[in-house]
Amino acid sequence: xxxxxxxxxxxxxxxxxxxxxxxxxxxxxxxxxxxxxxxxxxxxxxxxxxxxxxxxxxxxxxxxxxxxxxxxxxxxxxxxxxxxxxxxxxxxxxxxxxxxxxxxxxxxxxxxxxxxxxxxxxxxxxxxxxxxxxxxxxxxxxxxxxxxxxxxxxxxxxxxxxxxxxxxxxxxxxxxxxxxxxxxxxxxxxxxxxxxxxxxxxxxxxxxxxxxxxxxxxxxxxxxxxxxxxxxxxxxxxxxxxxxxxxxxxxxxxxxxxxxxxxxxxxxxxxxxxxx
Numbered sequence: 001x002x003x004x005x006x007x008x009x010x011x012x013x014x015x016x017x018x019x020x021x022x023x024x025x026x027x028x029x030x031x032x033x034x035x036x037x038x039x040x041x042x043x044x045x046x047x048x049x050x051x052x053x054x055x056x057x058x059x060x061x062x063x064x065x066x067x068x069x070x071x072x073x074x075x076x077x078x079x080x081x082x083x084x085x086x087x088x089x090x091x092x093x094x095x096x097x098x099x100x101x102x103x104x105x106x107x108x109x110x111x112x113x114x115x116x117x118x119x120x121x122x123x124x125x126x127x128x129x130x131x132x133x134x135x136x137x138x139x140x141x142x143x144x145x146x147x148x149x150x151x152x153x154x155x156x157x158x159x160x161x162x163x164x165x166x167x168x169x170x171x172x173x174x175x176x177x178x179x180x181x182x183x184x185x186x187x188x189x190x191x192x193x194x195x196x197x198x199x200x201x202x203x204x205x206x207x208x209x210x211x212x213x214x215x216x217x218x219x220x221x222x223x224x225x226x227x228x229x230x231x232x233x234x235x236x237x238x239x240x241x242x243x244x245x246x247x248x249x250x251x252x253x254x255x256x257x258x259x260x261x262x263x264x265x266x267x268x269x270x271x272x273x274x275x276x
Contacts, residue, residue, distance in 0.1 A: 002048040009083045011076060013069035013196075014059040018080055022048035025113070026089040027269065028081065029055040030097030032119065032252060033189065034152050035178035036062030039094060042258040043265065051269070054089070056080050058100070060189025061182060072198045074103035081111065090114040090269060094252060095121040095227075102204035105211055115215040116268050118261065119227050119251045120234060123199045127224040130160045140190065148183045149176065156251035159222035171255040208237030215241040216268040218261060220249035227251065 004021035019037065027047055029040040037055040047053050059076060060066035077100055081089060090113045093101040098120035105112045127133040132155035139147030157175050158164050164172060182188055215238045219231045235243045244264050249256035 004044075004048070007083075009056075009080055011071075011079045013067040013071060014076070015065045016056050016059060016076060016080060017063035018054065018056040018084070019044070020052070020054050020084060021045075022050070022052050024051045025269070026052040026054060026084075026086045027265075028077070028086070028089045028091055029053065030077070030091060030093035030100050031055070031058065031061065032094040033058075033061070033096030033121070034156065034182065035094075035175060035252065036182065038062070038174070038178055039252060039255065040092070043092065043254065043262060046262055047265070050266075052086075054080065054084055054086070058097070058189065060185075060187070060191070060193075062178075066187060066189060066192060068192055068196060070196050070198050072103070072200075073100040074107055074200075077101075077104050078108060078111075087111060088113055090116065092116045092118070092265060093120075094118040094254070096123075099123050099204070102211075103200050105213065106200070106204055106207055109210075109212065112213050114213055114268060114271075115211070115238075116218070116265055117216070117231070117234070118218045118253050119220060119223050120217060120231055121227065122205055122230060123197075123203070125226060125230055127155060127226040129225045130155060132158075132160075133224060143190070145183045149180050152179055155224065159220070159250040160224060162222055162250070167250065168256050171252070174255060175252055205233065205237070208234065209239060211238045211240075213240065214268065214271060216264060217241060217243040218253055218264055219243065219245055220251060220253035220256065221245055221247045222250045223253070224251065 057064040091101040098117040136151035254261040
């Protein structure tokens with residue numbers, strides 16, 4: 001892999017940990033809100049051979065700090081890009097990271113070349129259709145750390161139809177390590193999210209027709225019902241959207257099917273260059 005560099009960006013109420021590598025067109029990676037930027041280890045290394053890649057821990061995740069105070073995730077993303085000297089980027093985003101990407105694409109349309117989502121999420125769209133998902137929400141309400149770790153793995157990694165023994169053990173272990181680190185922090189994103197995170201109004205889901213860049217939606221066949229429903233909503237609402245279902249994978253699809261997801265991502269980036 002091309003040599004990677006790391007640095008910190010100071011924005012109000014946080015220091016964001018950022019990594020960069022490679023040269024060429026930029027692709028910025030936004031992790032899901034149960035993990036951290038380690039979700040993209042495989043893609044970061046592989047794509048650095050052909051692109052300028054950026055990944056960072058969102059505030060309150062991984063190595064990035066969080067303090068009380070109002071913020072928006074998409075303006076954190078803008079600060080990361082500004083500090084890295086990037087005017088325009090493709091966005092590879094999972095779950096809550098996709099919500100950040102949608103808000104950014106609408107707030108700064110000229111700065112986005114493509115959207116590539118893995119198990120897309122959006123603010124306020126919580127899964128509650130399975131016992132494990134409901135257990136996660138209950139554990140979140142009381143901040144039961146062991147309950148959060150266990151229920152999130154059962155709800156999103158295993159999914160509604162699989163036991164943990166049916167999930168790739170390396171992918172599950174990697175997810176568990178990131179989730180455990182998140183919920184065992186003294187202070188994390190989830191500590192202040194309800195009071196400090198600001199979200200756009202009207203919400204991005206009411207403005208999907210305004211998104212005028214190619215969008216690729218990747219969803220694991222074993223992901224929860226709500227993620228499939230949202231992905232279909234995005235497919236219908238975003239004018240230039242396509243969807244791929246990756247069979248045998250759960251919510252963090254790229255961790256269970258890295259080669260397949262990377263192939264979809266490379267094709268999407270090639271198509272974007274052709275369109276541009």
